Amino acid sequence: MSKITIPLGPQHPALKEPENFMLVLEGEQIENATINLGYNHRGMEKAAEERTFIQNMYLLERVCGICSHSHTTCYVTNVEEAAKAEVPERALAIRVLVGELERVHSHLLWLGVAAYEIGFETLFMYTWRDREQVLDCLELLSGNRVHYSINTIGGVRRDITPEQKNEVLKRINFLEERTKYYIKVATEEPTVRARAANVGKLPYEVALERGAVGPTARASGVKRDVRKDAPYLLYDKLDFNLITHDSCDVFGRVVVRALELMESYKLIKQVLNYLPEGPLTVKVPPRIAPAEVVNLYEAPRGEDIHYLKTNGTDKPERLKVRAPTLANLQSVTYMLEGGWLADVPLVIAAIDPCMSCTDRAMVYDRKTDKTQVYDWEDLRRLGIEAYKRKGVDFSKF
Amino acid sequence: MKLKPARMLSEVLTHLFKKPATSGYPFEKARVTARFRGRIDFDSGKCIGCQMCVRVCPSKAIEIPLSEEQFAAPPVQQGQPAVPAKKQFDCIMKLGSCVYCWQCAETCPKHALITTQDFELAQIDPSKLVRHYK
Structure with missing residues (x-):
């Protein structure tokens, strides 16, 4: 049977908070699961x-x-x-x-x-x-x-x-x-x-x-x-x-x-x-x-x-916060693998996930192999620029 | 462990004769406890303009500007140095930014910020959320 990859989230009726799970399915069974964090990073x-x-x-x-x-x-x-x-x-x-x-x-x-x-x-x-x-x-x-x-x-x-x-x-x-x-x-x-x-x-x-x-x-x-x-x-x-x-x-x-x-x-x-x-x-x-x-x-x-x-x-x-969900997410991929697609919402809910507390981001430039840290002003400026490209102007606020 | 099917059936049936658990708000007035943190009011007569509340506010919701109208200085008594007038301050409270933590009211050394239990503060016009207390 051919394998098929489906995304679960970031917007999905079973998840209350935005997070993405990429599920590789063989029929109804999950062969591989990957978690992508970062949809709700609040800085x-x-x-x-x-x-x-x-x-x-x-x-x-x-x-x-x-x-x-x-x-x-x-x-x-x-x-x-x-x-x-x-x-x-x-x-x-x-x-x-x-x-x-x-x-x-x-x-x-x-x-x-x-x-x-x-x-x-x-x-x-x-x-x-x-x-x-x-x-x-x-x-x-x-x-x-x-x-x-x-x-x-x-x-x-x-x-x-x-x-x-x-x-x-x-x-x-x-x-x-x-x-x-x-x-x-x-x-x-x-x-x-x-x-x-x-x-x-x-x-x-x-x-x-x-x-x-x-x-x-x-x-x-x-x-x-x-x-x-x-x-x-x-x-x-x-x-x-x-x-x-x-x-x-x-x-x-x-x-x-x-x-x-x-x-x-x-x-x-x-x-x-x-x-x-x-x-x-x-x-x-x-x-x-x-x-x-x-x-x-x-x-x-x-x-x-x-x-x-x-x-x-x-x-x-x-100040650094390590919320408990981040530690438990490692186990979620294991719990999902080998299980059924219909069990996914229940398995994810069973760790009592709190995705927004967990979300974090780091900037890694693949070309130059450098990690970069932005300060508050930079993040604000980048945010305003990103929204400007989408047609919303926040610079007045 | 022994399994008992329809464990909840009797519980569900008794609930047919119970009153609803929800309240009829807004037709029925919602109750809040005595410690509920609501809108902050302002007493201009007590404010000394120290700006402690402005500095402590986590959401930058307060401004304490000088009032437009100021009292005249009291008349100079003979043989006494001139006394300056007590300055008057206003309070601009952005209810849309306020997180209702009451830290400002606790920090205020003169108790010029008055705590209330008001919570029905929603507005259709966002400009009405900025309250100017004089």
Whole structure:
């Protein structure tokens, strides 16, 4: 049978974000898959170099809508470490609390997306309805449903009152009941099992070799979680289990995320009952002495890495973000190869991809064999020129 | 693990008798929590024109220009040095650029930027998104 290459994306109904997968098909089966990144590159790392540390808080919150707290916490820990600031324990506890609420909201969202890709729309509607409860908790604590902006350099911006604590506990208890039901549905309902089992196989050795992170790695039996391996914030004082599953397929990823929800509820209750007394912030000077720092954070999708280099001014010299999806994309090509075309949306959705957070670009001139770095002004000028050629004039703005 | 077909059937049937989970906005007023971050208002009487909010704004949404109308200097008292008039400042807030983080209101040393819970700010005419507070 002759081989045929089809592009999946950048615009495709199955993908919510623009990314291109070139699939070489033999009949209905995928023989080879390649991923092309770069359709949604936003130049955020460069933009961060032009802004002060406090302005970058709000820029980095927008790296990802769903893990907005993960990125700012990782960044702010870097800044505090570079400035050698001691953050009060109450602030750390509030960061853990918002981080875990965020994980609950992200996993419930993913459960809905997975149900939707499976074709189980009832489960999709129910999980998304219940997700409103956790979004309400986040709005109650921080003032916003998505971009919480609760972190600030040296601590957090909002305190937790006893009434809010009771309200959050009430909603979490409700969600716990609902999640127990969803775990039953996901594991006992034959439609979920039939669609997700043995799809997108990623054996233990391959997951290790390709550096899978987060729930994708844990569903292949890899015991990898930053909260356990290199505890940050207060995680070394809290009691929770590392969830793994050894089925190495999409079904395992559903189970891992559903069981992780229960662990997150446990963590939220522990933090709410712990909350040490004390101030919320410490003062951090606007200018930070030259330093280089790297920090890890277990985002809902996996390990998030931030690198920060300061140079004594109030702006970073270099900021680097490694979003978890970039690490997991290496595994996606393996999962797709040998599978069926109809499984592609489900397999891609199973890593919980966040393409816009991942996108990056480097300029490589093949003729002269040189890599080139553009600064903010150059990128702006090139952008205006590129649009001018298409007939749109942005130079007036 | 034992498989149970039609696991959701009873759940689906009970939902036939429940109220919808969605709200009737815009016919029903949407509620926001007390900490919700909405539009920023401005009190010209308190502003000292230090430009701290302009410097801290992540989206360059604020400008604090001098007002067109300025108060006259108070009359010079005998034997006292002349006191200059208190300068008046306006605030130009670009609601289209604002990311509603409230960092400006937290930075303002005189609390001249007032936080509100307004969120119904959509406009058909983009020029109306630039608010000039006097």
